[in-house]
Amino acid sequence: MGISIAILVAAILLGITVGSVSIPVSTLWDKNAPIGDQNILWQIRMPRVVLAGIVGAALAIAGASFQGLLQNPLADPYTLGLSSGASVGAVATLFFGLQLPLLGAFTLPVMSMLGAFLTMLAVMTFANLVDRQMKMETLILTGIIMSSFLGSIISLMIALTGDELRQIIGWLLGSVSMRGWTYVQMALPFIAIGSVALLLVRRELNVLAFGEERAQHLGVSVKRSKFVVLVAGSVVTGAAVAVSGTIGFVGLVVPHMVRLLVGADHRYVLPLSIINGASLLILCDLVARTIIAPTELPIGVITAFLGAPLFAFIFFHHRKRGGATT
Numbered sequence: 001m002g003i004s005i006a007i008l009v010a011a012i013l014l015g016i017t018v019g020s021v022s023i024p025v026s027t028l029w030d031k032n033a034p035i036g037d038q039n040i041l042w043q044i045r046m047p048r049v050v051l052a053g054i055v056g057a058a059l060a061i062a063g064a065s066f067q068g069l070l071q072n073p074l075a076d077p078y079t080l081g082l083s084s085g086a087s088v089g090a091v092a093t094l095f096f097g098l099q100l101p102l103l104g105a106f107t108l109p110v111m112s113m114l115g116a117f118l119t120m121l122a123v124m125t126f127a128n129l130v131d132r133q134m135k136m137e138t139l140i141l142t143g144i145i146m147s148s149f150l151g152s153i154i155s156l157m158i159a160l161t162g163d164e165l166r167q168i169i170g171w172l173l174g175s176v177s178m179r180g181w182t183y184v185q186m187a188l189p190f191i192a193i194g195s196v197a198l199l200l201v202r203r204e205l206n207v208l209a210f211g212e213e214r215a216q217h218l219g220v221s222v223k224r225s226k227f228v229v230l231v232a233g234s235v236v237t238g239a240a241v242a243v244s245g246t247i248g249f250v251g252l253v254v255p256h257m258v259r260l261l262v263g264a265d266h267r268y269v270l271p272l273s274i275i276n277g278a279s280l281l282i283l284c285d286l287v288a289r290t291i292i293a294p295t296e297l298p299i300g301v302i303t304a305f306l307g308a309p310l311f312a313f314i315f316f317h318h319r320k321r322g323g324a325t326t
Contacts, residue, residue, distance in 0.1 A: 001268075004275040008053075011282040015049035016041055018286060020293055047181045051243060052285040052299070053278035054184070055176065056250055058191045058240040060277020062233040063251025064258070064269050065198045068205035069229045070136045076251040077237040080123050080143035080230070082116045084150035086241035089115025090171055094164050095157045108171075109186060109242035116238025119146060124230060135212070139230075174247035174300030176285055183243045190239035195274065197232035201225050202266040209264065247300045249307025250277055256314045 017025050019040075027033040027041055062077040070079070077083060089111040092098070100107045123142050131138040154172075161168060204225040207215045212222050240247075254277045255269060262268045284302040291297065 001272065001275075004272055004279070008275050008279045008282075011279040011286075012049055012053070015052070015282045015286050016045045018290065019045065020290075043180070044178075047179065047184050048176050048285065049282055051176045051179050051184050051187070052281045054188055054191050055240045055244045055247065056254075056277040056279070056281025057274040058187075058195065058236040058277075059247065059251040059281075060254040060273040061195050061198055061270055062237045062240075064255035064266070064273040065201075065205065065229050065233050066251075067255055068266050068269070069208065069226060070140055071209065072136070072140065073256065074252070075140070076249075077233065077240075078147065078246075078248070078251070079140065080234075081119050081146035081150055082234050082237045083241055083246050084147045084154070085119025085122075086112040086116040086238050087172060087246055088119075088150050088153055089113070090242070090245070091154050091157050091168055094168050094171065095161055097164075106182075106186065109183065112242035113190070113238045116234055116241060119150065120230065120234035120238075122146060124227075139226075170298065171245045172300075173298030174245035174303070175288075175296075175298050176244050176281075177289070177296060179243060187239045187243045191236045194232040194234075194236035194239070197228055198236070199270055201228050202270050205229070205266040205270075206264075245298075245300065247281070247303055249303045249311065250281055253307045253311050253314065254280060256311070260314070260317075 013025055016028075017023055021037075021040065023037045023041055027037045059077050063075070066075040066077065066079055067073055069075075072079075090108050092115075093108045093111045098107055098111065099105075100110075103110050123139070123146050126146075127138045127142045130142070158165065158168060204215075204220050207218055207220045208222070208225065210218075215225075216222050237251075255273050258269050258272045258276060262272060281299070281303070284306065285299050288297045288299045288302045291302075
C-alpha cells in the first residue's frame with residue numbers, strides 16, 4: 001500500500017509538471033509564480049491529471065470486482081457490454097448532433113452514462129429471464145451477446161457518418177484532454193459512490209470464490225451481492241467511459257498485477273486496484289501527450305500498446321503456474 005501510494009504521488013507530480021512547458025511543482029503554492037504558469041497547472045494539467053486518476057481508478061476497481069464476481073480472470077468492465085452501451089449513447093449523440101437544452105455541452109457524457117445504465121438493465125433483465133439464479137455463465141454470455149449487438153450499431157453509425165467521423169473515432173479511442181474541472185465534478189460523485197459500494201462487498205467476493213452454493217451456506221446473500229457488484233460496477237464504468245471515451249486494458253491488467261503482489265484477497269485487491277489504476281492512467285496520459293509532442297495521441301492507444309504485451313506476460317505466467325484462465 002505504501003509503495004502504491006508513493007507511485008501515485010510521483011505520477012501526479014510528473015503529470016502536472018512535465019509537458020510542452022516544464023513547470024516546477026512549487027508553482028502550486030508560490031503566490032509570486034507567473035500567472036501563466038499557475039493557469040496551466042490549475043486549469044489545464046491539474047484537472048486532466050485528476051480526471052485520468054479517477055477514470056483509471058474506476059476502471060480498475062470495476063475490473064477487479066467483475067473478475068471476482070464472475071470468477072473469470074479475463075473479465076473486465078467491458079465484459080457485460082457496459083462500454084458498448086456507453087459508446088452507443090456517445091456515438092449517437094455525435095452522429096445525430098444531439099444537444100439537449102438543459103444539458104448543453106454535457107449532453108454527450110450524460111447520454112453515455114444513460115447508455116451504460118440501460119445496457120446494465122437489459123443484461124440483468126435478459127439474464128434473469130433465462131436463469132432466475134443469474135449464474136455467472138449466464139451473465140457472461142448475456143454480456144457477450146449485448147456487446148456484439150451494440151458493437152454492430154456503432155459500426156453502422158460509423159459507416160453512415162460524414163463529417164463527424166474524426167470526432168467519433170477520437171472519442172472511441174479515449175482521451176482526457178481539455179475536459180476541465182466540470183467533467184471531474186460530473187464523474188466524481190458517481191465513481192465515488194460506486195467504488196464505496198464495491199468496497200463494502202469485498203468480503204462477499206472472497207466467499208463467492210468458493211462457489212455460489214457454498215457462499216449461500218455460509219450466509220452470503222448471493223443474489224444481493226451480484227446485484228450490488230453489477231449495479232455499482234456499471235455506475236463507475238458508465239461514468240468513466242462517459243467522460244473519457246473507451247479506454248481498454250486498465251480494468252483487465254491492473255487487477256492481475258495487484259493479485260501477483262498481494263494474492264486474491266479482495267480486501268486488499270480492491271483498494272490497491274484503485275490506487276494503481278489511477279497511477280497507470282495518469283502515466284499513460286503523460287506518455288500520450290509528450291511522446292510525439294506537440295501532437296497528442298489518444299490515451300486508449302497507449303493503454304492498448306502497453307496493456308496487450310503486459311497482459312500476454314501475465315497470461316503465460318499464469319498458465320505456467322498451472323492456473324485456470326477461463
